[in-house]
Amino acid sequence: MPNTLADEVVDYRFKGLPPDAAGMTVSALAAERRNLFTGGFTTPVLALSAEALEHNLVALETFAERHGLAFAPHGKTSMAPQLFARQIERGAWGxxxxxxAHLRVYRAFGVQRIFLANELVDAxxxxxxxxxLDADxxxxxxxxxxxxxxxxxxNAALRAAGGxxxxxxxxELGAGDGARTGVRTEAECAAVADAVAAVSTLRLVGVAGYEGEVPDATPERVTAWLRRLVALAADFDKAGRFAGLDEVVVSAGGSAWFDAVAEVFEELPQLSAPVLRLLRSGAYVSHDNGQYRKLTPFNRVPEEGSLRAAFTLWAQVISRPEPGQAFVNAGKRDAAHDLHLPEAKVVRDAVTGAVRGADGIAVTALSDQHGWLRVGEGVRLEVGDWVGLGMSHPCTIFDKWQLIPLVAEDGAVTDYIRTFF
Known part of the structure; x- marks a missing residue:
């Protein structure tokens, strides 16, 4: 990975970072291993747990290896080249x-294998x-x-480009009527495959889709759709559509049903070429305290592993206008809120630095730059205290922070994760 990230200068562009670090490079600031709570960081500040991140990277690497899956995690979850590099170090195919825009970021940081989970028609x-492709x-x-x-x-755009x-x-096999993108029927899939075969600018190498969009998803519905995908691959191969390939690609897998993907992909029959069974789960890298905490396949099959919520958004109490009401200085610009509100997890005392649970404290709403807290009777919460918030849906938290402290269990900031959106 290029050194441009380590050499980037810390300044006003990056919220939450210490004002007295302005003008330092990221690598120099990381070398100081400042404490998140006493090292001059300002609130709100998003922290990524170093230990939870490593745990999650290992969990999916192990799962993929155990089930004979290649792994191409969805980078749009983080858009963080440092995390791409760590995923590839952990055995990711790409x-x-x-x-x-994602493609250009990936290539700028040397990603050599990219799966674009959309149809690309932009000339x-x-x-x-x-x-x-021609240059590399x-x-x-x-x-x-x-x-x-x-x-x-x-075809028209590629012919004009002269590659x-x-x-x-x-x-792409769609996940059913009312789902997102993808061809709805097997007959239409064959028509699209015929169109590809008729041009020289494209090469058909497999089939794919996204089981997370199966309407009213249940294990039975998801499994049924995955079996359609596997059968489509087998039918295409029997028809000779993959003749001459060194490898056939069969791909699926969001972060909610990768257990079902692994199970059904094991049912793939032998094809005319080796099969790249490509899993694409991405939200696992940071996990969360909302959407994926409820949906992770490890809830259904705990013997397969576990994931840990890696993000904490630290905000400061700035107002206690009523006994049951408090406000912190983090809002919609800082917290993921598209699916669920953040959850109050811990409180750090402004005077002693002691950390306690946030029982009796709940986030009830977010304004642009305020979090509304309901505080239970008898719960201690003072102006100046820091409240640690667990985030929901990691796909929309990375995009709100361009330089994220990577924090060890003792509070030391060991690195800074740069994001690009």
Whole structure:
């Protein structure tokens, strides 16, 4: 990974960082190992637990290895090149993207294998992609196709770009009527595959989809859809659509059903070429105290492992206007709130520094820069105290913080995670 992140200068652009660190490089500040609570950091400040992060990285690496899965975690969860590098060090095949902007960030930081979990029909992006593929023979790229029209647009743009390497594509099987993207029927999947076969700018290398969009998802519904995906791969192979490939790609897997993906992918029959069973779960890297805490597959199969919530948003009590009411200085600009409100987890006393549980304290609303707290009768909470908030839905917390302290259990900040959105 380039040294540009370590050499970046700390200044007013990065909220929560110590004002007296202005002008220092990130690497120099990290070398000081300042304490998050006594080292000059200002509130609100988002902290990423070093221990929980490492635990989560190991958990999915182990799960993928145990089930014979390749792993391309969805990078849009964090958009943090330092975390991409750690995931790849932990055996990830590559990183999954969602938009052309993601692709450019990934390539700027040397990611060599990218799975784009969308159909790419932007002519300017396809022209750039053709150049990347031609300039780097080792660069592997795969993306969805989910329509004949999309194939036509991709072909036109790639022909105009004049690239020499075809773009590898997988037909996306939609998760059912009312789901998000993807081809709805197997017959339409075949029509899209035929369209790909008719052009020289694209190469069909497999099938894929996202089981997290199965309407009214249950284990039975998700498993049924995954079996459709596996059957589609087998049917395409029997029809000779993968002739000449060294490897067939079959991919699925968000962060809520990776246990089902592992189980059904084990049912894949032998095809004419080895199969890359590619899992794409991404939210695991930080986990959360809301959406994925409830949905993690490890809740269903605890013997497979566990995940830990790695984020704490520290905010300071700035007002106690009524006995049952308090306000902290973190709001919508700081906290994930698209699915669930943050949860009050701990309180750090402003005078003694002692940390206690936040029982009896609840976040009831967020304004732009205020968190509304309901405080139970007899609960101690004073102006100046720090409240540690657990975050829900990690996909929308990384994008609110561009430089995130990585904090060891003793409070020492050991590194700073740079994000790009």
């Amino acid at each position: 990183i999954t993207a969602a938009t052309p 300017a992006a396809l022209s750039w992609l053709a150049g990347e 023979p080792e660069f592997r790229f795969v993306c969805y196709v989910d329509s004949v029209r999309g194939v036509e647009l991709m 020499s390497r075809p773009v590898d594509v997988v037909v």
